[in-house]
Amino acid sequence: MLPLFGDERRRRAINLGGSTSATSQAAILEQARARRIEREALRRREESAIKIQSWWRGTLETRNVRRHMRQLFLQDVTSLTGLRCLVFIGQDDDLLQQWSAAMSMDDRLLFGGAVSQDKAHWVTLLCRVSVLLIKSVAKAPLTSSALTHLQVLCKLLDPLYAARVLGSPESDLPRMLTQYVMQHGLYYNIRTSIETIALDSKDDPAIPYLVKLVYLPFSNVLPLTELFTQYLHALAIHILTIPLLPYRIPLISLSELSSKLPLAYLQALSSCITDIVMQTSPSAQINIIANLLAFTPPRYAVLPLPSLAAYIQLLRALLSALPVHALDPPFPDSKSQSLSWEDDSDRDDDDNGLVPGCLVVSHSVLPMLDARTRKKLQTLPSSSHLNTLLKLTRQHPQLLPDIVALLMALNIVWPAAKDKVLGTLLLYGGGGLVREIYRDQVRPTPLGRDENIVTVMGTDNFYHLYYATEDWWPPLLLLTDLYTHTLRTMGDDEFFSNSRTLLTVNELIPFSRTLFNIAFTLYWRDDQSTLQDTNVPGLNLRWINVRERLTKCLQAIHARDSRRPFMPQNHWHVDTQIDMSSFIDAAVHEEQETDEVSGLHVTSKRHRAYFSHLSPRLGILSNIPFAIPFETRVHIFRLFVQTDMAKRGFNQFSRHNRVEVSIRRGHIAQDGYDKLSGVDLRAPIFITFIDQFGEPEAGIDGGGVFKEFFTSLCKEVFDSDRGLWLETKKNEIYPNPHSYASEAYNLSWYRFIGRILGKALYEGILVEVAFAGFFLAKWLDKQSFLDDLASLDPDLYQGLIFLKNYTGNVEDLSVNFTVATEEFGVAKVVDLIPNGSNVPVTRENRLRYIYLVSHYRLTKQIKLQSEAFFEGLSVMIDPKWLRMFNQQELQILLGGVNSPIDLGDLRQHTQYGGLYNDQDPTIRAFWKVMESFDQEQRRAFLRFVTSCSRPPLLGFKQLNPNFAIRDAGDDQHRLPTAGTCVNLLKLPRYTNERVLREKLLQAISSGAGFDLS
Structure with a gap:
């Protein structure tokens, strides 16, 4: 073969006689390397040329062969x-x-x-x-x-x-x-x-x-x-992953395909369900679900049991793999996705405020669903479909665990359909499903049997919970959702009737303890990141969301127990397993750390999740505070206030940073509003009263004058005649729902009153004002439900109870999704849902109607007023401090405990002035008279001296200033008087015990002798 690129391979002449030039050794080596590179390049060019020639000859030959083959084929x-x-x-x-x-x-x-x-x-x-x-x-x-x-x-x-x-x-x-x-x-x-x-x-x-x-x-x-x-x-x-498969096929072929698909042998898929999920995207998984729903439900009755089980398991696995909200993502024609009607937030829109580190909804890109796909998917949570599935469990009881797991997965991935699913399940069999799930699927499992808080709190126990078989969790969580849901529309009378509680009290006690044990474990852990980063086995649900579900149910059950106790003593407490002293110290430390990190008051649920992540003890106090004894929480609250006061450099009796305000005697409320609206009320407030002649009154405010001002201010601002407050039949006040009360000027008054109440809590001043429970719930960012309506509107409450239990055709009652209101004698109809006047109330949706009516009356009508009040209150008191208490406890924190007055405690913390001491004959006679008083007389005496008939929660050592007795001369005809601003009794030196008793009773029963001097 001739050289392709000339005769470059001809050997060069070699000089054997040695070099006579001055070329260095390095130059010789460089020349040798260059020649070697040149030879290697030449070799590669020749090899490449051979390959190109070979390829070209092969291509020509292939063309020839193909041409020949083509000719043979055509022949x-x-x-x-x-x-x-x-x-x-x-x-x-x-x-x-x-x-x-x-x-x-x-x-x-x-x-x-x-x-x-x-x-x-x-x-x-x-x-x-x-x-x-x-x-x-x-x-x-x-x-x-x-x-x-x-x-x-x-x-x-x-x-x-x-x-x-x-x-x-x-x-x-x-x-x-x-x-x-x-x-x-x-x-x-x-x-x-x-x-x-x-x-x-x-x-x-x-x-x-x-x-x-x-x-x-x-x-x-x-x-x-x-x-x-x-x-x-x-x-x-x-x-089955083809989008809209049934809509692509003509009717004849669709019927043919439906009859020929091997649905009777779906059990063959049992071994490869995981592979199907792993090999498909969320969009494809949704298409499988929609297409299965097109072909399978009509054949439920004839499918063999193994195929039904495999079908349900496949649906559950597909749903569990989808991102939350994948079945109800935002649509192009809507600005926002509607929330479930059972969401326990008072807000109409979701809180999008984020705090770094908060657990938020996954930002997975959700598939955009075609309208026809959405329509087909609606089969899944429909009442008819759910009832058909539940009927299958009557024929095949072994299907119930798989169906329960499917329903739990559906509730997780499709939150907007959750209320429809839960409502249908509760209607099925008159609530029997709840009992069946508890007795057959929850109680027999280790989760249902664990009643020992020590084992739950063990170091390794969380991992035991995590690695527990995935079959344990769906029934427990579905039962939790069902029970929470039913309590929202159940009155106390129904609850305490064994036929209406769904679970008997004997069953509810261990069930609630199970929820409590698990929830406490999830709050108590130091490595909270585990809860945010890991899922419950077999479900697309984070552990932190499990904790939220359990917490809601626990709070609802505990609320019933708070109103009418039925749980065993110490059922909710863990103080026997935890050292309370160390818990208190750690909680105060966590609060200080949290305050340094946040620099703000925490109001949203996402913020609360964040701070629960930072501090386990604050998480317990904010979410399941009843785990800690009430007195301990009050002590923690006072320590939080003291820490906050010290951080701000405030001292109640110091002149440093104090605010001095002049108040006219006849205009206490208006002057207080005008002069304190822009003032930091956490600072010491020094009051100077201006008399009717415009002159300052004599006296030094050592705290007493402020209390007098505060007591008078509260009497004015909470007077229902002012138009801001209304009273229930139990004389409990709540914001006036009238549109007049929601005007800007009146809302500013609600903010001011909120700050005033915050000042009372901050200073530990007792206020004898009783608030309606549903309004106190707003302070805790909790929802009010049907049972709260009984105190507000008994007639409406009874009407809704009648509707709930009506056994006839509900549509015959001609009720729609509206509510009637009246202002200034003019009736107005308000839609509870869009176009509510054209949506009839039916058996299937009546629970939703009951909820929405209750929500409107208890929440929406006073939404602006409550928000303004709480805005002012939260300026003074960190909201998470308040969430350490329930409604009843908040009322006690405000007005003192409604318990017998302990005279021994009062005497131990009494101070004496003037000529008196503890051994003075008049003082000894006074205490003998007090011992002879019944509790009503003692409360009247306490109101006479302090303006509040209830003793402080933690005893009279917290009365500020302490109760004091000072002599008031020798006049035996003079009545005792009181300086309520300083908790002072001015007692004449009576020489006769009978006279002392008569004069004291006369004073406290008539109010005579009240003295501000």
């Missing part, structure tokens, strides 16, 4: 030789069209090779041509050639057609062809073909053949074999 299209040539040539659409057209003309040609002596060669070649045909269809499904290819394929894969042509029912040709094309992507190419055809082109002639190719493979394999499972798996992955 005899239907022969075995022609078939070999077609396979060798490969994906040539023109030749494939000629072959399939020829074969479609005569079935004997198509199947003839199956009975010839070259059967094995024929079948092998036919398998490969079949793959070429389906790939050609996938590439251009709308062409006439594609239709011919599909006709040929349907004949080849149809065992009945092959048997008819060949005259032998035993032909294995369709089975072998099916196995080969399935291994080479039959369903993948069918999917591609169907999706290429326009969605509205269901009349395209190719579609019936594509549908036939979907079910024909199952005609060529025995059910429940390994091949059958593979085919069914491929069907789920490639065919």
